[in-house]
Amino acid sequence: MSNKPLFEVRILRHERINEQVRLLWLPKLSSFKAGQMVSISIAPDSSQRLYSICSGEKDSDIAILYDIKRDGFLTPKLDELLAGNSLWVSAPFGSFTDFVKGSWFLASGTGIAPFYSLFRTNPEFVGKLVHGGRDESSFYFMNELTETLGENYIRCSSRGIVKDTFHGRVTEWLQGAQLADAATKYYLCGSAEMVVDTRDVLISRGVDYDKIISEIYF
Amino acid sequence: METLFGKTLQELVVIVKEAGLPSFTSKQIADWLYKHHISEIDEMTNISKKGRDYLKSKFVIGLANPVNVQASIDGTKKYLFKSGDHRFIEAAYIPDDDRATLCVSSQVGCKMGCLFCMTGKQGFQGQLTVNEILNQIRSLPEFHQLTNVVYMGMGEPFDNLESVLKSTEILSSDWGYGWSPKRITVSTIGIIPAMREFLNKSSCHLAVSMHSPFEDERRKLMPIENVYHISDVLSLLKEYDWTGQRRVSFEYILFKGVNDTPKHINELARILNGFKCRVNLIRFHSIPNSPLEPSDEETIQFFKTRLNSKGVLTTIRASRGQDIYAACGLLSTKELVKRQEED
Numbered sequence: 017m018s019n020k021p022l023f024e025v026r027i028l029r030h031e032r033i034n035e036q037v038r039l040l041w042l043p044k045l046s047s048f049k050a051g052q053m054v055s056i057s058i059a060p061d062s063s064q065r066l067y068s069i070c071s072g073e074k075d076s077d078i079a080i081l082y083d084i085k086r087d088g089f090l091t092p093k094l095d096e097l098l099a100g101n102s103l104w105v106s107a108p109f110g111s112f113t114d115f116v117k118g119s120w121f122l123a124s125g126t127g128i129a130p131f132y133s134l135f136r137t138n139p140e141f142v143g144k145l146v147h148g149g150r151d152e153s154s155f156y157f158m159n160e161l162t163e164t165l166g167e168n169y170i171r172c173s174s175r176g177i178v179k180d181t182f183h184g185r186v187t188e189w190l191q192g193a194q195l196a197d198a199a200t201k202y203y204l205c206g207s208a209e210m211v212v213d214t215r216d217v218l219i220s221r222g223v224d225y226d227k228i229i230s231e232i233y234f
Numbered sequence: 235m236e237t238l239f240g241k242t243l244q245e246l247v248v249i250v251k252e253a254g255l256p257s258f259t260s261k262q263i264a265d266w267l268y269k270h271h272i273s274e275i276d277e278m279t280n281i282s283k284k285g286r287d288y289l290k291s292k293f294v295i296g297l298a299n300p301v302n303v304q305a306s307i308d309g310t311k312k313y314l315f316k317s318g319d320h321r322f323i324e325a326a327y328i329p330d331d332d333r334a335t336l337c338v339s340s341q342v343g344c345k346m347g348c349l350f351c352m353t354g355k356q357g358f359q360g361q362l363t364v365n366e367i368l369n370q371i372r373s374l375p376e377f378h379q380l381t382n383v384v385y386m387g388m389g390e391p392f393d394n395l396e397s398v399l400k401s402t403e404i405l406s407s408d409w410g411y412g413w414s415p416k417r418i419t420v421s422t423i424g425i426i427p428a429m430r431e432f433l434n435k436s437s438c439h440l441a442v443s444m445h446s447p448f449e450d451e452r453r454k455l456m457p458i459e460n461v462y463h464i465s466d467v468l469s470l471l472k473e474y475d476w477t478g479q480r481r482v483s484f485e486y487i488l489f490k491g492v493n494d495t496p497k498h499i500n501e502l503a504r505i506l507n508g509f510k511c512r513v514n515l516i517r518f519h520s521i522p523n524s525p526l527e528p529s530d531e532e533t534i535q536f537f538k539t540r541l542n543s544k545g546v547l548t549t550i551r552a553s554r555g556q557d558i559y560a561a562c563g564l565l566s567t568k569e570l571v572k573r574q575e576e577d
């Protein structure tokens with residue numbers, strides 16, 4: 017939900033990532049910081065929704081990674097759009113940015129977007145990325161992230177056994193993980209449920225709440 | 235079956251048209267629902283038998299009594315209502331001298347994940363319909379004593395704006411309950427687009443949960459700050475006229491050593507300087523496994539006195555019903571867990 021000033025753009029590419037998830041490429045209207053979002057609408061006066069930018073700061077276009085909510089308002093309509101169709105998009109905004117080196121980044125589903133943007137912008141950035149998804153098809157940028165982050169890229173699959181992947185939720189992985197030192201920051205992104213549960217686990221394991229920064233896809 | 239209770243006059247006009255009934259019937263139905271407080275369609279005696287039969291074939295009135303109540307020694311009562319099969323919402327009845335306030339829920343659970351909130355820990359389980367919002371008021375045993383309603387229970391009202399706006403319309407319209415909008419306060423954590431729509435479409439009071447004037451601190455307490463900054467919320471509020479009867483207040487829960495320092499007093503005074511509003515200081519009631527603690531009484535009183543002396547009208551909200559899980563969300567969470575264990 018948002019009502020930012022919108023600009024008309026033409027869709028550049030629309031990629032199918034899996035059954036339910038798409039990557040939509042749009043022209044870049046202005047520069048942005050990894051972690052920022054845009055507001056999107058299918059018409060200038062229609063309802064807007066927010067999406068984290070899922071491309072690097074230096075990429076010439078911007079992408080959003082979205083999950084189709086079959087009974088939702090916007091995403092089923094987005095899914096029908098083709099390259100060349102119009103879409104209305106805001107300037108980037110939001111302050112889930114300025115990530116600190118050495119932090120942990122914990123995401124579920126499309127909540128990987130801000131962190132993918134960060135590591136794509138700066139592959140040298142030091143940090144641990146933990147991504148929760150249902151099955152193998154949920155690990156959207158697996159090859160690229162494995163190459164960039166190596167052992168610091170951890171996947172948690174809640175359904176089905178996937179090679180080199182922790183079987184269980186991010187919270188379950190966290191319960192058994194050796195946490196970093198007290199100064200380390202934890203950035204969380206995804207559904208309310210994932211963020212709240214993950215924050216609870218971190219706090220119960222002694223992490224100061226002050227070190228936890230969250231973006232909720234409400 | 236669909237419920238009639240909770241329909242706006244505009245919606246009743248459509249229903250009546252579809253039923254082929256005379257157009258004035260919509261106003262009659264509204265009167266039965268919101269002025270005569272009926273619970274069965276057959277009680278609508280000035281509507282033809284044919285008309286009532288049609289309505290009964292499509293609708294029920296849709297009132298539901300609370301499933302549980304807990305009473306505090308101070309008179310506060312917390313009512314539990316069902317929403318669907320396994321979900322519960324809370325409404326808190328708070329009598330106080332010549333006022334009796336009901337705090338209603340707008341969602342089952344919440345998506346906003348505020349660190350200090352028990353409802354936030356439940357996650358989001360669903361939107362309440364207009365019927366379910368108003369039923370908390372209408373099916374309250376103390377309904378006739380109510381003087382005020384505040385939307386400060388479970389959920390973020392502006393994440394369910396359409397239903398919240400319809401419910402306040404029914405409460406405050408002549409064809410509805412006919413309450414003055416000044417008896418109604420809607421609370422938000424500051425979802426700016428919905429807040430703007432609310433300010434344009436409604437005359438009810440607004441309460442904004444601030445809890446810290448500093449962006450970096452607030453975002454650790456309230457993730458919404460990453461999306462909509464409190465400074466932008468304030469800028470929007472300052473575009474509106476608050477010199478009349480409509481009021482805006484800022485809710486501020488005091489957490490020990492976090493947001494209760496002189497630095498916070500100074501910043502609050504700075505950002506609210508010259509703006510007609512009130513700051514409501516709230517004592518924090520700890521929730522399980524929370525890293526936050528309540529400020530001590532001396533600090534709370536100091537905070538209030540200093541803010542007042544700096545020209546910011548500041549009050550301390552009386553803590554009520556502490557013996558009955560006063561923190562919103564605790565009772566319904568308990569019930570939810572109990573039912574899940576039973577299944």
Ligand SMILES: Cc1cc2nc3c(=O)[nH]c(=O)nc-3n(C[C@H](O)[C@H](O)[C@H](O)COP(=O)(O)OP(=O)(O)OC[C@H]3O[C@@H](n4cnc5c(N)ncnc54)[C@H](O)[C@@H]3O)c2cc1C
Pocket residue numbers: 017053065066067068069080081082083084085086087088089090091092126127129231232233234360361461
């Ligand atoms: C800061 C932020 C960043 C975000 N970034 C992303 C992102 O990068 N990728 C992404 O996929 N999403 C993101 N989102 C979520 C996104 O904004 C939309 O909420 C999401 O795409 C669904 O939009 P929709 O219009 O399709 O569904 P909506 O119509 O908004 O519905 C959402 C869900 O709620 C349910 N629902 C709708 N109405 C009701 C009702 N009355 N009662 C009960 N349930 C109801 C629907 O069935 C659906 O499952 C972000 C959200 C925020 C706040």
Ligand code: SF4
Pocket residue numbers: 344345346347348351352353354355387388389390423
């Ligand atoms: S304080 Fe309000 S907005 Fe925040 S999580 Fe609780 S119910 Fe939701």
